[in-house]
Amino acid sequence: MQIKATTTSLLDWTGDLLAVGIFEGETELAGDLAKLDDKLAGIVKELIAEEEFEGKAGSTITSRVGNKNPVRKIALVGLGKLEDLKLDSWRSAAAAIARLAAKEKSLGISLPVGSEAADKIAQAMAEAIVLALHQDNRFKSEPEDKQTKLETVDLIGLNGQDGAVAKGETIASGVILARELVNAPANAIDPVAMAETAQKLAEECGLAIEILERDACEQFEQGMGAYLGVAQASDLPPKFIHLTYKPDGTPKKKLAIVGKSVTFDSGGLNLKVSGSGIETMKMDMGGGAATLGAAKAIAQLKPDVEVHFICAAAENMISGHAMHPGDILKASNGKTIEVNNTDAEGRLTLADALVFAEKLEVDAIVDLATLTGACIVALGNNIAGLWSTDDSLAEQIKTAAESAGEKFWQLPMEEKYFEGLKSQIADMKNTGPRAGGSITAALFLKQFIKDTPWAHLDIAGPVWSDKPDGIDNKGATGFPVRTLVNWVTS
Ligand code: BES
Ligand code: MG
Ligand code: ZN
Numbered sequence: 481m482q483i484k485a486t487t488t489s490l491l492d493w494t495g496d497l498l499a500v501g502i503f504e505g506e507t508e509l510a511g512d513l514a515k516l517d518d519k520l521a522g523i524v525k526e527l528i529a530e531e532e533f534e535g536k537a538g539s540t541i542t543s544r545v546g547n548k549n550p551v552r553k554i555a556l557v558g559l560g561k562l563e564d565l566k567l568d569s570w571r572s573a574a575a576a577i578a579r580l581a582a583k584e585k586s587l588g589i590s591l592p593v594g595s596e597a598a599d600k601i602a603q604a605m606a607e608a609i610v611l612a613l614h615q616d617n618r619f620k621s622e623p624e625d626k627q628t629k630l631e632t633v634d635l636i637g638l639n640g641q642d643g644a645v646a647k648g649e650t651i652a653s654g655v656i657l658a659r660e661l662v663n664a665p666a667n668a669i670d671p672v673a674m675a676e677t678a679q680k681l682a683e684e685c686g687l688a689i690e691i692l693e694r695d696a697c698e699q700f701e702q703g704m705g706a707y708l709g710v711a712q713a714s715d716l717p718p719k720f721i722h723l724t725y726k727p728d729g730t731p732k733k734k735l736a737i738v739g740k741s742v743t744f745d746s747g748g749l750n751l752k753v754s755g756s757g758i759e760t761m762k763m764d765m766g767g768g769a770a771t772l773g774a775a776k777a778i779a780q781l782k783p784d785v786e787v788h789f790i791c792a793a794a795e796n797m798i799s800g801h802a803m804h805p806g807d808i809l810k811a812s813n814g815k816t817i818e819v820n821n822t823d824a825e826g827r828l829t830l831a832d833a834l835v836f837a838e839k840l841e842v843d844a845i846v847d848l849a850t851l852t853g854a855c856i857v858a859l860g861n862n863i864a865g866l867w868s869t870d871d872s873l874a875e876q877i878k879t880a881a882e883s884a885g886e887k888f889w890q891l892p893m894e895e896k897y898f899e900g901l902k903s904q905i906a907d908m909k910n911t912g913p914r915a916g917g918s919i920t921a922a923l924f925l926k927q928f929i930k931d932t933p934w935a936h937l938d939i940a941g942p943v944w945s946d947k948p949d950g951i952d953n954k955g956a957t958g959f960p961v962r963t964l965v966n967w968v969t970s
Contacts, residue, residue, distance in 0.1 A: 606648025
């Protein structure tokens with residue numbers, strides 16, 4: 481499939497499906513749309529009247545125009561009210577159109593360009609088209625879903641924006657990598673396979689790579705006891721993955737992205753009971769998957785910043801050498817942790833990964849993790865939690881997320897709640913009371929950061945979608961690759 485910012489005008493476009501966007505309440509046709517309607521013998525006006533089309537966001541109608549016409553089918557797509565328009569309005573509309581057009585060969589899309597810049601719109605539309613049509617049929621012997629037949633997509637009225645289209649496609653390829661890693665079950669993507677994926681990525685995209693094996697993890701600073709404690713019950717070795725992107729010149733900044741990479745979370749000896757969603761816990765490396773997805777896109781977009789990508793990959797399993805509830809672990813910064821719940825394993829793996837990231841002397845660290853069920857209770861499935869020690873970094877993430885069309889909500893780093901993590905015998909416990917569970921998780925992580933500006937993203941809800949929704953399909957979403965890429969590149 482080829483997406484082009486075409487020079488062809490709306491009136492001259494020929495092909496299978498022509499989709500035009502209409503604002504809510506602006507169903508009186510004007511300009512080129514009125515001329516198109518004349519050319520098609522009034523069919524657009526007729527459709528609007530017959531179907532009582534109001535232009536509501538996400539609404540669509542299609543109709544056959546006929547074989548004798550230069551356009552075989554026409555689709556009307558609602559963009560919502562002009563005053564509510566955001567970049568995501570174009571993204572949702574393009575996704576809806578792509579789904580309608582999956583069985584056609586050629587598609588032309590003409591959406592009005594409003595308040596946003598043309599390059600942003602072209603990029604958003606390209607992302608949406610690629611991602612809405614992405615299907616993951618790797619594990620079916622015969623694909624159930626029909627593969628798209630689309631060969632060409634012309635973005636009408638966005639002449640000159642081919643660079644922005646390419647950028648959207650590059651970002652989408654990173655999102656797809658993240659989706660595929662998360663969709664893959666734990667017997668396909670384990671810590672070893674994750675390290676191999678990173679290795680391949682490094683070779684293909686020219687990133688530097690270092691993989692710390694168990695010995696090297698034991699020797700890092702005071703020993704990565706927290707991370708290795710989680711990994712110790714598995715028959716598979718831990719793989720601590722560190723990829724680096726370096727720009728050609730002197731980097732303007734140095735950043736680190738740290739993704740929780742628990743390839744399966746059984747809960748450990750605090751085993752997840754039935755009904756707890758244990759069968760969905762292949763998604764517990766969603767943070768690491770998005771980290772690798774972002775690395776893939778960033779390596780191609782080549783910003784002027786140095787970026788470190790860190791995934792402390794492990795499986796949280798049970799066996800004769802599993803950590804016992806109550807064990808005390810020592811993290812690489814020397815802090816001791818009483819593991820009062822082996823199912824709060826993500827924060828243990830991240831503790832050592834954050835210490836490692838800070839040693840790289842970066843200007844900011846962002847971690848992303850499917851960390852707590854409590855965050856899903858608080859914010860639902862579509863919104864991720866955001867905590868930060870630095871207001872400016874929090875604002876940067878929010879701005880990046882806004883144009884990416886990914887939702888975050890900042891929650892408080894309420895120091896008083898750290899009381900809930902006080903341990904009689906060690907420096908801290910790994911879990912506190914049920915109440916405020918995602919906040920105490922953030923406070924736990926904070927113990928492993930000294931003074932580098934840091935943000936923590938709890939993505940437990942948005943990494944997975946139970947139904948197609950906007951540009952997400954059922955299954956892994958690839959959240960928040962787009963936010964990370966925007967953050968790094970702007
Ligand atoms: N991986 C889970 C969190 C999770 C839950 C992610 C649901 C996605 C969907 C995490 O390791 C975990 O088990 N957290 C516990 C923490 C508790 C023991 C304090 C939880 O949320 O129940
Ligand atoms: Mg767990
Ligand atoms: Zn987990």
